[in-house]
Amino acid sequence: MSLITREPTHAERRLRQRRSHELLGEFLALGEEKDLPVLDWRVTEFALVGGARGVDRTQRRVAFESWTAALDLGRWEDRESPTGHVHLHAYTENWQGRRVSVAVMAGIAPEDPA
Template sequence: MSNDTPSLLGPATEQDMTRWQLKGAKVLVELLTHAFHEKLPSLDWRLGTGSSLYGTVQQPTFDSKEKRSAFDRWTSYLDAVRWPEHAGPGGRARLRAKIDDYHGVHITIAADLYDGE
């Protein structure tokens, strides 16, 4: 049984969740190191409790074209599976891509693009 799978004996414990976060943090350090060397744009990263990372294109100085480019570069670099683009209210386009298992961690990359940016 994988260390990330809650036991059939009960729900995940605090120790389980901390162990999963440590795994995510280790992968995040690896990703940031590669991003630095590959000159990938920075993302706003969030670490989840279930071996998960969530990277968002958040640069306030980027227009929609630059945000899309940052999203495209990260998803290409990670070979992430892109979800269909979702059009939201106010001219927003939501971009999402995921990797189910990157060294044991689930990764989502996201960007919200707005008309007029």
């Protein structure tokens, strides 16, 4: 059996962005309600993506873990690059049946040498 796929139309892409945008408002309210760390959020046609940036390595990990738990996202196995950077990812394709993919990411740099 073969599946025929097509490129989404501009209208379908805009609809995905509107869904992500609406969900972002709910996530910001959830963050305030639960006093979660602030993430950088990006709305794309494919997903709503939160990133822990701009804080120290421990705070990035805490932000990642807090949001992953609050949103009940499936966590991927941590990946470490040859330079010692750890990449954290959590994802779901259809967050609570809302037809929005959601991801939270963080990059943890190795400790600064003493």
